[in-house]
Amino acid sequence: MPIVAAQRPSKVVVLLNMGTGSALSSLVAKGDLVHKGQKIADPIGRFGVPSHSPVSGKVAAIGAVRTGLGTMDQAITIEPDGQDTLDESCVPVENADSLSPAEIVSIIREAGIVGMGGAQFPTHVKLTLPPNAKVDALLINGAECEPYLTADHRLMVERPEDVVRGTRILMKAIGVDRAVIGVEDNKPDAVEALQRAIASAAAAGTIDVVAVRTHYPQGSEKHLIKSVLGREVAPGCLPFSVGVVVNNVGTAVAVADRFDRGLPLIERVVTVTGSGVANPANIMMKVGTSAIELIEQCGGFVGDPGKIIFGGPMMGAAVPSAEAPTTRGTSGILVLDRAESRSFEPMPCIRCGRCVELCPMRLEPALLHQWSEARLWSEAEAYHALDCIECGVCSYECPSRRNLVQAIKYAKAEIGARRRAARERGDK
Amino acid sequence: MADSKLIVTPAPHIRGNIDTPSLMRDVVIALLPACLAGVYFFGGKALISLVAGVAGCVGAEFVFERMSKKPVTIGDWSAVVTGLLIAMVLPPHVPAWIVVLSGVFAIGIVKLLFGGLGYNVFNPALAGRAFATAAWSALAATGYIWPASAQGAAWARGIDAVTSATPLTLLKMGEIGGTSMSRFYMPLFLGNVAGSLGETSALALLIGAVYLLWRTHISLRIPMSYIITVAVVTALYGQDPLFHVLSGGLILGAFFMATDYVTSPINAKGQVIFGIGCGVLTALIRLFGGYPEGVAYSILIMNAAVPMIDRFARPKRFGEVKARA
Numbered sequence: 001m002p003i004v005a006a007q008r009p010s011k012v013v014v015l016l017n018m019g020t021g022s023a024l025s026s027l028v029a030k031g032d033l034v035h036k037g038q039k040i041a042d043p044i045g046r047f048g049v050p051s052h053s054p055v056s057g058k059v060a061a062i063g064a065v066r067t068g069l070g071t072m073d074q075a076i077t078i079e080p081d082g083q084d085t086l087d088e089s090c091v092p093v094e095n096a097d098s099l100s101p102a103e104i105v106s107i108i109r110e111a112g113i114v115g116m117g118g119a120q121f122p123t124h125v126k127l128t129l130p131p132n133a134k135v136d137a138l139l140i141n142g143a144e145c146e147p148y149l150t151a152d153h154r155l156m157v158e159r160p161e162d163v164v165r166g167t168r169i170l171m172k173a174i175g176v177d178r179a180v181i182g183v184e185d186n187k188p189d190a191v192e193a194l195q196r197a198i199a200s201a202a203a204a205g206t207i208d209v210v211a212v213r214t215h216y217p218q219g220s221e222k223h224l225i226k227s228v229l230g231r232e233v234a235p236g237c238l239p240f241s242v243g244v245v246v247n248n249v250g251t252a253v254a255v256a257d258r259f260d261r262g263l264p265l266i267e268r269v270v271t272v273t274g275s276g277v278a279n280p281a282n283i284m285m286k287v288g289t290s291a292i293e294l295i296e297q298c299g300g301f302v303g304d305p306g307k308i309i310f311g312g313p314m315m316g317a318a319v320p321s322a323e324a325p326t327t328r329g330t331s332g333i334l335v336l337d338r339a340e341s342r343s344f345e346p347m348p349c350i351r352c353g354r355c356v357e358l359c360p361m362r363l364e365p366a367l368l369h370q371w372s373e374a375r376l377w378s379e380a381e382a383y384h385a386l387d388c389i390e391c392g393v394c395s396y397e398c399p400s401r402r403n404l405v406q407a408i409k410y411a412k413a414e415i416g417a418r419r420r421a422a423r424e425r426g427d428k
Numbered sequence: 429m430a431d432s433k434l435i436v437t438p439a440p441h442i443r444g445n446i447d448t449p450s451l452m453r454d455v456v457i458a459l460l461p462a463c464l465a466g467v468y469f470f471g472g473k474a475l476i477s478l479v480a481g482v483a484g485c486v487g488a489e490f491v492f493e494r495m496s497k498k499p500v501t502i503g504d505w506s507a508v509v510t511g512l513l514i515a516m517v518l519p520p521h522v523p524a525w526i527v528v529l530s531g532v533f534a535i536g537i538v539k540l541l542f543g544g545l546g547y548n549v550f551n552p553a554l555a556g557r558a559f560a561t562a563a564w565s566a567l568a569a570t571g572y573i574w575p576a577s578a579q580g581a582a583w584a585r586g587i588d589a590v591t592s593a594t595p596l597t598l599l600k601m602g603e604i605g606g607t608s609m610s611r612f613y614m615p616l617f618l619g620n621v622a623g624s625l626g627e628t629s630a631l632a633l634l635i636g637a638v639y640l641l642w643r644t645h646i647s648l649r650i651p652m653s654y655i656i657t658v659a660v661v662t663a664l665y666g667q668d669p670l671f672h673v674l675s676g677g678l679i680l681g682a683f684f685m686a687t688d689y690v691t692s693p694i695n696a697k698g699q700v701i702f703g704i705g706c707g708v709l710t711a712l713i714r715l716f717g718g719y720p721e722g723v724a725y726s727i728l729i730m731n732a733a734v735p736m737i738d739r740f741a742r743p744k745r746f747g748e749v750k751a752r753a
Contacts, residue, residue: 237747304433306435307436307441313439314440321434340442341435357647363743364695364742396444399450405438406438
């Protein structure tokens with residue numbers, strides 16, 4: 001499914017709350033005219049990044065909207081004027097090669113670049129390493145985390161030069177001369193395209209493309225590091241503890257867009273697919289376009305939609321409304337028809353051990369579920385609930401259709417809340 | 429408006445194909461070759477036993493769940509599995525009413541009183557067998573019979589005086605033993621010996637085991653650690669290990685009873701410990717105990733140890749080895 005351009009949206013909704021929970025404050029007011037690429041919101045906390053207008057047009061509203069997660073959040077709604085007038089701040093970086101790592105990181109932050117695999121974790125935070133960290137490699141994640149999604153695949157096939165360009169800038173940002181792009185081995189065309197792009201642009205440092213086994217959750221950061229570099233990140237540690245920084249191919253392309261075209265992160269590829277969509281497609285969309293407009297561009301629904309999922313089928317979130325606005329982390333819009341959306345009645349755990357056998361973190365989901373159900377949070381913590389990467393393999397495999405990962409997520413939230421409460425008590 | 433009908437549930441939004449009823453049905457399929465072998469060697473009485481076992485278990489589950497106003501779960505096939513297994517671990521010529529009552533005990537007491545599928549501590553079929561052999565010891569002991577085809581065979585010459593003794597009983601009594609054990613390998617492998625209904629034919633049991641392995645419903649961890657342990661301990665004691673592996677209920681127990689999900693450890697390390705424990709106990713009972721055979725009690729004893737094994741034999745989580753380095 002080649003990447004196609006999006007039709008002009010009737011409106012875009014820029015959320016003032018990032019996926020990570022940090023809020024932004026608006027720099028514009030209702031009625032303002034904004035340009036495409038103009039900064040319209042600044043983060044309040046350290047972990048945030050600014051937001052930019054994906055279109056030129058008029059600020060129609062600033063106020064609460066219903067997000068894809070079902071929450072009400074503040075957002076800036078912009079009505080496009082159809083001109084796509086580029087803001088004057090959007091100029092390519094001329095002297096990219098002579099910049100210091102800190103300068104590169106700051107440009108990436110200002111461009112609103114976040115992890116585009118789904119979590120929207122700010123890229124500049126990943127690139128800002130503690131002073132004692134010894135990092136020797138950059139890993140670019142081209143494993144395409146979930147079934148159904150092909151957005152990253154198409155980026156690698158259609159824009160390999162930008163993937164390589166962004167990779168080189170990211171290498172410079174963390175001061176390494178080695179990068180590896182990990183691609184699942186069911187995408188030989190992506191491997192080939194990337195290798196050609198690397199060969200055609202000679203530059204300092206080496207970039208390798210490594211084909212890894214196609215096996216969910218290969219796109220999990222820790223598992224890709226293991227597959228590509230043979231290193232295991234210890235529990236509770238970040239990739240830099242084994243000398244690696246990981247970024248998504250989409251993030252690399254966003255970096256290239258900023259440095260070579262002057263564009264902040266206002267567009268991304270989204271895979272619109274599933275049994276409930278007439279003509280599935282990969283669309284280069286304006287961030288903040290509503291799901292329904294993208295689905296309509298794909299010929300609309302087939303039959304009655306059962307579920308609309310932002311992201312993939314394993315980890316994505318079912319949204320309560322087709323009007324939900326997309327974000328910088330929306331890698332897919334998956335529409336399942338009503339038959340595929342049916343829920344299963346959980347049966348008792350028969351202790352078959354499939355979840356234990358298949359858990360990529362080598363946890364014991366069945367027991368974690370038991371602790372979570374009994375609200376034994378300290379037991380859940382002792383059985384390493386916090387190590388869970390929420391990939392969903394346990395629930396997928398469970399023959400008794402138990403909602404294992406859901407129970408573990410619940411335990412993680414409870415353990416986190418208890419830890420925060422304990423810390424606050426300690427502070428006083 | 430379409431929106432109000434959108435379904436919002438937590439991820440994952442797709443599920444695998446294997447569910448618990450299909451899994452239990454596969455176990456039934458895997459048991460069929462051994463059931464057929466039992467009927468072939470022991471005649472129509474064996475078929476009546478199998479029917480009685482299933483009827484007792486499924487009937488008990490239906491009646492007890494109805495009486496306690498709980499959802500009836502006979503559709504999950506697990507009672508059928510227990511029913512077949514009960515008949516298979518009892519002598520082939522046990523009266524049908526004993527098989528039925530054993531099934532009622534297995535389901536009513538051992539399974540449902542402990543909370544039903546997934547909550548029972550002990551393997552219901554083996555507990556049912558223990559119940560039957562304790563309650564009607566004489567009846568059960570006379571239920572063993574040598575297949576007609578074995579009685580005239582050359583390899584069985586000299587042992588047909590004791591018609592209701594199994595090979596392990598003969599070994600225990602000193603009737604057989606010493607150097608000439610290899611003559612029993614082939615009859616034991618095929619099932620042409622006295623024994624419980626479904627335990628004698630290693631061949632038929634292994635066909636079913638291969639099916640379960642191929643369907644990835646079981647792994648080799650418990651069966652292999654169990655069988656190898658029995659072979660090693662009996663060999664160390666100077667007895668013929670292959671005779672021990674092929675006789676009695678070891679193959680049936682190792683592949684179909686010790687691997688029972690509910691009553692065995694949940695992770696790989698625990699499963700190996702469990703298998704070794706079953707093996708040591710089986711060998712000790714056979715070599716030094718009052719009974720000729722120890723598979724059923726070994727597994728039942730190890731069932732009781734499962735919560736402890738689960739607690740102490742924990743898997744190494746991702747990255748844990750590196751963390752300690």
